[in-house]
Amino acid sequence: MMQNQLINQQIVHYLGLLKRGKYFFILSIVAALIIGSAVAFKLPSIYRSQVKIFYLEGQLADWAKINFSNIYLEAMLLFLEAQAFSSSTSTNAIRELDLYPDLIDKIPMADIISKMKDSFSLKPLYAQVAGTGGKPADVITGFEFYFEHQDPQKAFQVANMLTTSFIENYRKFREGFAASASGFFVDER
Numbered sequence: 001m002m003q004n005q006l007i008n009q010q011i012v013h014y015l016g017l018l019k020r021g022k023y024f025f026i027l028s029i030v031a032a033l034i035i036g037s038a039v040a041f042k043l044p045s046i047y048r049s050q051v052k053i054f055y056l057e058g059q060l061a062d063w064a065k066i067n068f069s070n071i072y073l074e075a076m077l078l079f080l081e082a083q084a085f086s087s088s089t090s091t092n093a094i095r096e097l098d099l100y101p102d103l104i105d106k107i108p109m110a111d112i113i114s115k116m117k118d119s120f121s122l123k124p125l126y127a128q129v130a131g132t133g134g135k136p137a138d139v140i141t142g143f144e145f146y147f148e149h150q151d152p153q154k155a156f157q158v159a160n161m162l163t164t165s166f167i168e169n170y171r172k173f174r175e176g177f178a179a180s181a182s183g184f185f186v187d188e189r
Contacts, residue, residue, distance in 0.1 A: 046150060047151070047155045048147070049156045049158070049159035050146040050159070051163050052125070052142060052143075052144040053142050053166060054125070055140060055141060055142045055143075077124055079169075080165075083165070083169060085117055087110075087113060089165075090117075091113070094112055097161070099154055099158070103115070121145060122143060123143060123145070124140050124143045125140065125144060126138040126139065146159070147162065
């Protein structure tokens with residue numbers, strides 16, 4: 001009973017504070033909205049084009065699967081990223097898509113490529129599956145990346161170019177891997 005009275009007194013006390021300070025409370029909310037809106041409109045617009053690519057497991061019998069293919073996928077993602085941002089590929093993309101027209105011929109191309117890399121992020125996507133002995137194991141199911149730019153069309157074009165490059169390079173990787181696996185199976189037979 002005593003505790004209920006104490007809680008009621010506290011509620012009445014807080015409501016009294018709110019009544020006495022309602023103008024201060026309303027004024028601070030309005031000021032925060034005005035300042036937040038001003039900052040939001042002054043900041044430059046940055047658009048993000050995001051892509052998710054999922055890896056589909058090969059249709060092989062369980063006895064023919066290689067358990068360490070996950071390691072190959074992680075290494076392949078690093079290779080694809082390095083290849084996509086090689087100096088020749090990046091320079092061609094910057095010039096073809098006219099990504100940074102205000103920076104070209106003003107600063108070294110290496111700095112422009114660095115700016116392009118800073119606008120890019122790649123992250124593998126993992127899923128937990130039952131591993132050996134029933135212990136859960138993390139397996140790569142794909143990857144996602146994004147590219148940010150002030151022009152939404154250019155952000156889309158770069159993401160599209162990178163996606164096409166990733167898919168083409170992955171296709172070549174899988175063809176090479178399939179050829180070596182096929183040779184192995186033929187030799188074993």
